[in-house]
Amino acid sequence: MSTTSTNHYSSIIIGAGQAGLATSYWLSKQNIDHLILEKSDCIAPNWRSQRWDSFCLVTPNWQCQLPGMPYSGNDPDGFMVKDDVIAYLENYYRYTRAPVFFNSPVNRLEKNGGRYFIETPTRQFIADHVVIACGSYHLPNILPAATAMPDHIEHIHSSNYKNSEQLPAGEIMVVGTGQSGCQIAEDLHLKDRKVHLCVGTAPRVNRRYRGKDVVNWLDAMNYYETTIDKHPEGDNAPNATNHYVTGRDGGRDINLRIFAEQGMQLYGRLKRCDAAVLQFHNDLATNLNYADAVAKRIRDSIERHIQENSIEAPADDNIDSDFLPYHCEQLDLNQSKITAVVWATGFSSDYSWLKLPVFKDNGQPIQSRGISPEPGLYFVGLNWMNTWGSGRFYHVGRDAEHICNAIAASLQQYKTG
Incomplete structure (x- = not known):
């Protein structure tokens, strides 16, 4: 992996949508240093580019429960339109002060000697823990x-x-x-x-x-x-x-x-x-x-x-x-x-950049509430990771907290040796 710069973090999150931002929120609460790698130049790019003009949520606004910033508007039983969803995520990004490194698509993720090596077009990163928060709707x-x-x-x-x-x-x-x-x-x-x-x-x-x-x-x-x-x-x-x-x-x-x-x-x-x-x-x-x-x-x-x-x-x-x-x-x-x-025939997943044996025969990640069989590798924001709301605004924060607690426990175990 020949790159121009190398940086080490305790945790790296891949994806700056609601799942990645919620994970960053909980890592910050536990004072765990981390970075989010986002392939696009903005927060939640799929909400901007992959939704039609009249798009709105099918779940009521009160189910928008991102940790630390639940919906607080005057229409809890209404349904956010596309621009409102984007504004909600942008406000959440500012609220969490998430450390996002934009324009950083991950070309390769592999593991060597207990650490993860992540390659983007301009830099290489090293992490002890990696959270995959880029969903499963890729192609x-x-x-x-x-x-x-x-x-x-x-x-x-x-x-x-x-x-x-x-x-x-x-x-x-x-x-x-x-x-x-x-x-x-x-x-x-x-x-x-x-x-x-x-x-x-x-x-x-x-x-x-x-x-x-x-x-x-x-x-x-x-x-x-x-x-x-x-x-x-x-x-x-x-x-x-x-x-x-x-x-x-x-x-x-x-x-x-x-x-x-x-x-x-x-x-x-x-x-x-x-x-x-x-x-x-x-x-x-x-x-x-x-x-x-x-x-x-x-x-x-x-x-x-x-x-x-x-x-x-x-x-x-x-x-x-x-x-x-x-x-x-x-x-x-x-x-x-x-x-x-x-x-309107859906999407398939593309994890070809993830060079680890953590996938089922159908290409879906092997995980139990986001915890993969590879120590230090986690997923968040997938459908039904734990409940119906796992991939949605409603419960994605719960799963993110669960994963961050696992990361914190791992770090504590390392310290106490």
Whole structure:
């Protein structure tokens, strides 16, 4: 590793998003010297570059609980829009006075003689402990079918979508119905663009039930305190698709059946593209029914909580739909008016720079609440590291504190020898 300068720190954090800043907060509380390496030239670059113009959180503002600076505004039950999220993180950066070294992407991380060696384009760093806080959404996924589509079709990943105006005139296909796919489909729909939506297996949830946001009910039921070892899907919990809903315009349901009634064309999952003809799985009804069943299961659990605790709550005013849209198993793009496809098909991880045997066969880190099998190496900010809120503003600070306590214990053990 030939570099221009070498610096040694007790701990180095990789990534200056909410996970990295929360970790820095707790390390500072314990007077542990550290540095954050951030690949970009600003705080939380993904919030700036990988969110569309109308983006807002789907969780209420009161769940923004970064350590030392929980939400203190006058709209706890509202939903921060993109610029407010960025401002919250910028304010948190100033509040924590986190030592961030910008424009420092990590090219290589390896271990030698009990210490970690970190290479950036301009410097080499040495650390006794390293915290990986750069998430797991690194490389956009686009399905192989894209390469077989006609040349006149424009392709864009959801991370690059900003608004309907950036897309060519004509009809738009959105592939994927996780939170991003559904919200982008709604954004286009509200702009009177004809939307073709490939519906996957994501569940949905009602925004409100019996007078409260469903998130408030679930919090009162201690759902968000459930740890991964108690999760029904166990170790697969981090791979589970989030329920689609929106915080837009004060928050509301996203119901794909109602979109279909209003003119949106729904399909099953995209199977392949042959000679410009798209083939779809025959699972549209199954996927819509599954989403409805999950929403009902959540409502039923809240209803039991209300009855068991004799809680006074107004009658439910949610409007559901049993509309079953026409199922089409194939579509010739050359005979359609579709001009662009938005690929809301998620991301894959890229830890190729991390030269240590700490990954499962699927490429995901091996860790237990952020503690890896490699002494001194930690992860924070991943989905379901401990609870549902591990990768979110709600509980990321808890996991960061847990990791920092482990670092402090390691340092104390070293001192006492």
